[in-house]
Amino acid sequence: MNSTPPVAGVPAEGHEPAARAPTDWRADAMQKRIRRRYAAERRFRFVGLFAVVLSASFLAFLLVTMMGNGIRGFQRTELKLSIDFESHALPVTRHQLDGRGADLALAGAGLQDTVSAAAEAAFGEGGADYISDTAWLAVRDAIKGDPGILTRKAVIEVPASSSIDTAARGTGEPDAEAVVARLEGLNLLSTGFDRGFLTRADSTDPGSVGIWGALKGSLMTMLVTLLLAFPVGVLSAIYLEEYAPKNRWTDLIEVSINNLAAVPSIIFGLLGLAVFLGTLGLPRSAPIVGGMTLALMIMPVIVIAGRNAIKAVPPSIRDAALGIGASRVQVVFHHVLPLALPGILTGTIIGMARALGETAPLLMIGMRAFIAAPPGGFTDPATVLPVQIFLWSDEVSRGFVEKTSAAILVLLAFLLAMNALAIYLRNRFETRW
Structure with missing residues (x-):
């Protein structure tokens, strides 16, 4: 009787494979490994909790210090x-x-x-x-x-x-x-x-200074920034994501936009100084120049956030709209854009918050001058809250220390109000859709 020769890796006929021994969880080696694993997990949880507590402590210290000095500043x-x-x-x-x-x-x-x-x-x-x-x-x-x-x-x-x-x-x-x-x-x-602190402008005396001049300058500058950066950024994101052909030129544009988002802000200040003041001859220290400079700075952020939001819209939305006879423009503006708008607004919030706290580009275009009266228009000399805080912090008089803290509280309130408005609009669009 012929028998088949054994093949490597296959048990011979009539022989059952040996059963693998089960893991012995009670063995000393296994118990040691389990204890090390649990100890590592406890250390990780402790380090994470310590990081959270430390961050919260620094934040609480900052807020308490600012509130203590800021209240006296009012x-x-x-x-x-x-x-x-x-x-x-x-x-x-x-x-x-x-x-x-x-x-x-x-x-x-x-x-x-x-x-x-x-x-x-x-x-x-x-x-x-x-x-x-x-x-x-x-x-x-x-x-x-x-x-x-x-x-x-x-x-x-x-x-x-x-x-x-x-x-x-x-x-x-x-x-x-x-x-x-x-x-x-x-x-x-x-x-x-001191109610006048909210209605007066800058002064050389800490008892007579006010925040309204800088606050009005910030409002006007942010308005110019939003009116320029938001529509241009959103339309650029729509074109690059929905209409632009995929070739090396669009790849170059995408890389350039990503690089612009990481450029230091003072570079945009130099750009505004050279183009808006040097070439176009626009008025120095004006909110319109500050808004145009900051718009250049935050536009890449809005474009990147807008493209990501548009890309996140499911392709089935586009296919369904095209299937019922909608044009390409109707698909984009009636279906894709409303779904992407919450993400676009989030990117706009991030960009505007960054612009609100910037000082370097505005210093380059002269918005650090002593402004004794609030600006009456977009071409009048003005300053903004971050620059005003910077100027007051450099004063020798102790009275300006408290005024600086009070101005910081006003800046934080301005930032929170702007973010709250943007979040409300974002949630409204989400509910509406």
Whole structure:
């Protein structure tokens, strides 16, 4: 009887393969491996938890520090200054106080010297150092509001000097704190919420600075940025994803856009300086120039986010629309774009948030100038919140430290409001579709 020779890897006829021994989980080697595996998992969880706690601690420290200083930045200390206008006899008439020439007439009437003399008389020798350099502006506004006080004695609340203001909140020098105690004993000193901080512009005195000039400049700059970057970025993303042929030129454009998204922001500032100011001759420090510069910076981000959002729309949507007779444009704008819009808005949020906090490109086009009045139009000189914060942080006076923190809180509130609006619009489009 012939028998088939054995083949390598195949058991011989009549022989069953040996059964593989089951894993012995109770063996010492296996238990050791399990303990090491569980220990590694516990270490990983501990490291992750530690990272989260550490990040939250830094964030809490930052917020507490900013809130502590920022809340004091929203306060202002004022002194009750008694002025006998009749004895000083200011060379100004009621007729001059009517109309737009009131500021000019009071500025040339020696009002600053009058206020300083009144402070010396009211608070004693050196009393002029207790009031702010801009205290005469408060007196000017009081005269404009009631010209009748020029013929009598009046008590006007004027801003205190920076040293008195910081000492009133317990962070000043001992000599200033003694003066504050004396003034409080005479009921001449008061500290309260400074509503003017939200309505005034920049100033050389920390007691008279305001955030409205920089805030208005930021609003106008962001509006120009959004109006330019959003439509151009979205339309570019639609063309590259839906219409552009796939060849080496479109590949080159895609690589260029990806590289532009990583270019340092100061390069865009140099570009804006050379093109918008040097070549086109647009006004320096204007919101329109700042908005155009920032639009160039965030446009690649919007294009990349838009392409990814459009690419994520299922092909079946396009096929179904084409199958019922829709044109290519109708497919894109009636079906693809509404589905991709939430992702496009997310990219826009990221780009606008980056633009809102930028300082380097705006410094290059001159938006770091001292702007004493809010801009009246898109071509007027202006500054923005990040640049204003940078300028205040470089001041020597301690009063500007608190104003810097207050401006940071305003910037954070502005950023949160902008993000909240964008998220609301994104969720609305999602629900609508």
